[in-house]
Amino acid sequence: MTIVDTAKNRLFIASFTLGLASSIAIFTPHNNDYFKNISRVFLGLSIGGLIAGEYITSVAVTQAKTSKDKHESLLKEKDLELSSFEKKVTSLQSKLKQLQDKSNTLDKALSEALSILNNRTVELERCKTTNSELSNKLKTIGRFNTQEAYNIVRSTYTTAFKKLDGHIEALKRNYPEIQNKYEQLHIEIDSFKNRYVRKLEEYQQIESFNELLDIGMDIQEKVINGCIELRVKAQTILIRYLDSLLENAVSLEEYESSIQALESHVGVTVENLKLEHQANVRAIAQEWVIANNSHVERYQTSFDDVLQTAKYASEKLQERDIQINDLLTRLQELELPFLLPGEAEQANVSNSIANYYLSMGYRLDCLDWLQTDTGYKLLFSTSRNGQRFISSDMLNDKELALPEKLKELSNALNTPKFERSERGGHWYVDIQKWYPVKNKPIEKDISKLWITADKFEKTVQNWTRVRITGGSESGKSPTAENLAVAILKHRPGAAKLFNPQHDSVKNYWTLPVVGISHQDSEKGIAELAKLVDARSNGQESREQFELWVFDEIDSTMSHTKGKKSVIGGNVNFIIKQASHQNLGALFIGQNANVSEYPGMDRSDWNSAINLHIGTNCYDAITNSNLFTTEQQAKLKVIADKLTEYCEAKNDELGLEKTDPNAYRFAFVIEPNKKPYFMELPEFGKYTYTEITQINSESILSSEDGSKQPASSQQAAIKVPNTDYTVAAKMAASGYIGVTCPKCNIGVLGNPKKSRGVNYYPCNHCGKTTSENILKGNK
Numbered sequence: 001m002t003i004v005d006t007a008k009n010r011l012f013i014a015s016f017t018l019g020l021a022s023s024i025a026i027f028t029p030h031n032n033d034y035f036k037n038i039s040r041v042f043l044g045l046s047i048g049g050l051i052a053g054e055y056i057t058s059v060a061v062t063q064a065k066t067s068k069d070k071h072e073s074l075l076k077e078k079d080l081e082l083s084s085f086e087k088k089v090t091s092l093q094s095k096l097k098q099l100q101d102k103s104n105t106l107d108k109a110l111s112e113a114l115s116i117l118n119n120r121t122v123e124l125e126r127c128k129t130t131n132s133e134l135s136n137k138l139k140t141i142g143r144f145n146t147q148e149a150y151n152i153v154r155s156t157y158t159t160a161f162k163k164l165d166g167h168i169e170a171l172k173r174n175y176p177e178i179q180n181k182y183e184q185l186h187i188e189i190d191s192f193k194n195r196y197v198r199k200l201e202e203y204q205q206i207e208s209f210n211e212l213l214d215i216g217m218d219i220q221e222k223v224i225n226g227c228i229e230l231r232v233k234a235q236t237i238l239i240r241y242l243d244s245l246l247e248n249a250v251s252l253e254e255y256e257s258s259i260q261a262l263e264s265h266v267g268v269t270v271e272n273l274k275l276e277h278q279a280n281v282r283a284i285a286q287e288w289v290i291a292n293n294s295h296v297e298r299y300q301t302s303f304d305d306v307l308q309t310a311k312y313a314s315e316k317l318q319e320r321d322i323q324i325n326d327l328l329t330r331l332q333e334l335e336l337p338f339l340l341p342g343e344a345e346q347a348n349v350s351n352s353i354a355n356y357y358l359s360m361g362y363r364l365d366c367l368d369w370l371q372t373d374t375g376y377k378l379l380f381s382t383s384r385n386g387q388r389f390i391s392s393d394m395l396n397d398k399e400l401a402l403p404e405k406l407k408e409l410s411n412a413l414n415t416p417k418f419e420r421s422e423r424g425g426h427w428y429v430d431i432q433k434w435y436p437v438k439n440k441p442i443e444k445d446i447s448k449l450w451i452t453a454d455k456f457e458k459t460v461q462n463w464t465r466v467r468i469t470g471g472s473e474s475g476k477s478p479t480a481e482n483l484a485v486a487i488l489k490h491r492p493g494a495a496k497l498f499n500p501q502h503d504s505v506k507n508y509w510t511l512p513v514v515g516i517s518h519q520d521s522e523k524g525i526a527e528l529a530k531l532v533d534a535r536s537n538g539q540e541s542r543e544q545f546e547l548w549v550f551d552e553i554d555s556t557m558s559h560t561k562g563k564k565s566v567i568g569g570n571v572n573f574i575i576k577q578a579s580h581q582n583l584g585a586l587f588i589g590q591n592a593n594v595s596e597y598p599g600m601d602r603s604d605w606n607s608a609i610n611l612h613i614g615t616n617c618y619d620a621i622t623n624s625n626l627f628t629t630e631q632q633a634k635l636k637v638i639a640d641k642l643t644e645y646c647e648a649k650n651d652e653l654g655l656e657k658t659d660p661n662a663y664r665f666a667f668v669i670e671p672n673k674k675p676y677f678m679e680l681p682e683f684g685k686y687t688y689t690e691i692t693q694i695n696s697e698s699i700l701s702s703e704d705g706s707k708q709p710a711s712s713q714q715a716a717i718k719v720p721n722t723d724y725t726v727a728a729k730m731a732a733s734g735y736i737g738v739t740c741p742k743c744n745i746g747v748l749g750n751p752k753k754s755r756g757v758n759y760y761p762c763n764h765c766g767k768t769t770s771e772n773i774l775k776g777n778k
Helices: 001-027 035-140 147-175 176-203 207-249 253-298 303-335 345-359 400-408 453-460 476-490 520-537 553-559 561-580 614-624 629-652 721-725
Strands: 365-372 373-383 418-421 428-432 465-470 494-498 513-515 546-550 582-591 609-613 665-669 676-679 698-700 708-710 753-755 757-761 768-770
Touching: 001 035, 035 207, 035 253, 147 176, 147 207, 176 253, 176 520, 303 365, 303 721, 345 373, 345 400, 400 428, 453 476, 465 476, 476 582, 476 609, 494 520, 513 520, 520 546, 520 553, 520 561, 520 582, 553 561, 553 582, 561 582, 609 614, 609 753, 614 629, 614 665, 629 665, 629 676
Parallel strands: 465 582, 465 609, 494 513, 494 546, 546 582
Antiparallel strands: 365 373, 373 428, 418 428, 609 665, 665 676, 698 708, 753 757, 757 768
16 A cells, blocks of 8 residues: 555656646746647646546555455455364364273173173083082982973973073173174074974983983983073173274274374464465565556556446346346246146146145145046155155144145045155155945855865865966965865875975975975885886785875976976876876976976876966966867956955955965866866865874784785774864863974964964964864864
């Protein structure tokens, strides 16, 4: 400013001196006109110089002030950054304190865990000492009742595993972060349990007193030691978890060192900022001096350029104002909710709801609408409400009568409410415009379309060669078991099951298992074919009826690779000849076609009874060579009605398709008979424990002392039924909490009622037992 004022003063003095001299020259009397004209020119220049100097200095002062304000703003920003940096340092110090507290907590938890481990070790030694003392005392007692020995060993087994399970559950409850780490340990515990369940069963068969003592003590010791080792493993998992937390923690010395380094860095940064600030001030002063000198040197610049620049800047300002107004208009439009185009009722109702809620302070964007059986469903989004959380209670506020307003805006039969779609992330309103059409199937009409389940046994009792197909989880195996038991009840004999899925959690078979792999099934099919051939040649007696059951036949074909044609040939031979030799065969698979049986065509299966469960009936109807196009159409119409009926009944009762009591049907094609549909009984309706088995080795003595083979009726002997045997032990008021008669391990839980009968599920094997069986009634 000093330089500008000095320049301004010098220009004023020079202009004033020039003007004064010119005035004197003008008013001095003389006859030289040329001299007077020159004086007038200098007088004009002096006046112009005064005006130009005043204008240029005012412009320079204005720009200098602008530059000064800019740099002062920059200095304020730097001060704010410095303040923010100081706040970060304070925050880091607070976090350091929190981490120190957490480290102390972890140290305390680790100490507690080590204390628990030491206690468990002491307990282990004490248990070993107690076990040794008990062993010595037991040996001095002498011979005692074998049942008491069994009870002692069983009690030791139960108590040890209860303590083990309780310890692990306590650890999982106290440390939920590592629950998944105990899954492998649970597998090891289950394996350990199952191993000693078998050993306990073997132990109950021992009658020698010495073996009873020695083996009983050995089982007790191994069970107790094994449970303690598993508890130690569980504790080890916890200790490793706590160690990992300590490994990830940072020591106090490291945090203090980090804070000191940070404070040092902050000090250096502050000094650098101060130096940079001083350098910026000096640079600003120099730039300001240079700029003012430049303005002073250009004070004689043409005023036309200045005016043109001002006009151009004014035009640009006007254009900017127009753009700002346009952007403000567009911003106001964006504040409005998105509406649906068109004049459809759904669009108008959706737009009316959006506009009404906008007046309530909610922005609902209209997304779409969907047609329903009773009207339509409107979809909205609340994503453009900023950080504001919108809940269903806010959109359905009863105090504001919002549901009634929705009903008024949409003219709906119901009182609509907003509901959240968690998967889609949007809101929807269900508008009911008309009442649903009820078209519930009538049971008496359905009964004309199929053979009901109460006639199942009578229908299948004479079947021998059967092919069963069904999709995944359609109930093929339970249906096959019901069928096999119903056949054997009327045709006493032996059952042989080949089940490659023997170790599956879905294994609910009760038939005797003789094969547990696909290789076993392959050998079994070959063995059955040889048996059929031997009986047809008289090399084998036909007296004994045998029912062979092959599950997962499709998978067996896939696992045999190059042997498909051989197996297919054996199957073809069996289904054509087995019934003539007093033999039965059930083949169970998923595929309703015959493509999985190389060497066989559809006509070959016409010699057997084909039972197709559920949706497999459609493939069977389409691919069969027994029906005309018109017959196929009629059969599919019946299948549609039965499918609809079963789904409606299951929905009504809340039953899944895998539920034992769910409604199911099958399509049956018998040789030389019209095809028909049948209702399938619930799973477990027939079990192998209900039937009468044939003792093929029993011999009857004649009056003359000679021995002859017994007939099939004479050789029939009753096998004790576990269901009936345990029924006598059940409480008359119910069967909850009693031992499962199917597996003899689990207990029965709360029953589920189906068709008026209670079914009690087992918490171990998962099988259900009806109250009729538990009461001893068939």
